[in-house]
Amino acid sequence: MATGSAVQPPVQPRSRSGLKTLLIVVAALFGFCIVGVAAATFIGLRIARRTHVETSGDNVRVETPFGTVVSTKDPEVAARNLGVDVYPGAQPVENNAAAVTVGKMKTVNAEFETSDPADKVFEFYKKKYPHATVTTADEGRYTIVATGDSSVVTINIESDDDHTRFHIANVSGKSPGKSDSD
Numbered sequence: 001m002a003t004g005s006a007v008q009p010p011v012q013p014r015s016r017s018g019l020k021t022l023l024i025v026v027a028a029l030f031g032f033c034i035v036g037v038a039a040a041t042f043i044g045l046r047i048a049r050r051t052h053v054e055t056s057g058d059n060v061r062v063e064t065p066f067g068t069v070v071s072t073k074d075p076e077v078a079a080r081n082l083g084v085d086v087y088p089g090a091q092p093v094e095n096n097a098a099a100v101t102v103g104k105m106k107t108v109n110a111e112f113e114t115s116d117p118a119d120k121v122f123e124f125y126k127k128k129y130p131h132a133t134v135t136t137a138d139e140g141r142y143t144i145v146a147t148g149d150s151s152v153v154t155i156n157i158e159s160d161d162d163h164t165r166f167h168i169a170n171v172s173g174k175s176p177g178k179s180d181s182d
Contacts, residue, residue, distance in 0.1 A: 070101040078110040083170050084153055085128060087121050090114040093165070109169035118142060118159040121166055125155050 047065055054061045058074040072078060078097035079086055086092075096111035114121060122142040126135060134145035140159040145152065151172040158165055 066103075068101065068103075070099070072097070072099045078108055079112075081106075081108045082110060082168055083108070083151070083172070084155075084168050086112060086168075087114055087116075087124050087166065089116070090121075090166070096167075104173060106172045107169070108172075109167065111165060111167045113160070113163050113165045115163050118157050118164040118166075121157050121164050125157070129153070129155075 050063075050065050052063045059072045059077070060070070062069040072081075074097065076092060078099045079092050081099050090112040091114070093111040093113055097109065099108040100106070118140050119137075119142075122137065122144075125144050126132070129135075129144055129146040132144045132146040134143060136143045142155075142157040144155040144157075147153075151170060154167075154169045156167045
C-alpha cells in the first residue's frame with residue numbers, strides 16, 4: 001500500500017492564448033492595411049485614367065470624374081466672359097486674367113488699365129452698380145462689391161502714376177453656358 005504521499009496532478013503547459021490573440025489582431029490590422037492600400041491605388045488609377053487635360057495656347061481644360069475645370073489666361077477671352085461692362089477705352093493687362101469653371105461655379109477675373117483718372121472709373125462702375133453691397137473710396141483706391149442673381153462682382157480701382165488700373169472679378173454659381181474658352 002501507499003505510504004502516505006499525495007499524488008500530484010500532472011503540470012499543464014501554460015496557455016498561449018494571449019499571444020495567439022495578439023498575433024491574430026496584428027495579422028488582421030496588417031490585412032486591413034493591405035486592403036486599404038489596394039483600394040486607394042485602385043481608386044487613384046481609375047481617377048487618373050478618367051482625367052483628361054487639353055491645352056490650347058492660354059486655355060486649359062481638365063475633365064475629371066468630379067467635374068470639368070476650364071481656365072484661360074487670355075485677357076480678351078476673360079473680358080468677354082466677365083459678364084461685366086469694361087470701362088470704355090480700357091485695355092486688358094497681359095497675363096493678369098483668368099477664367100475657371102468647376103462644375104456650376106464660374107470665376108472670371110481680369111485686370112485693365114486706362115489713362116483716365118481713378119475717380120472717373122469709380123463713378124462709371126458706381127452708376128452700373130447703384131445698390132452695391134460695399135462701396136469704398138480712400139485716397140485714390142476704390143472698391144465696389146455687388147451681389148445678386150447667384151453672383152458676386154468685385155471691382156478694385158487704383159491710381160498708378162499716370163494711369164488707372166482696375167481689377168474685376170465675377171464669381172457666379174449659375175450653370176455656365178458654352179463660353180469662348182470651351
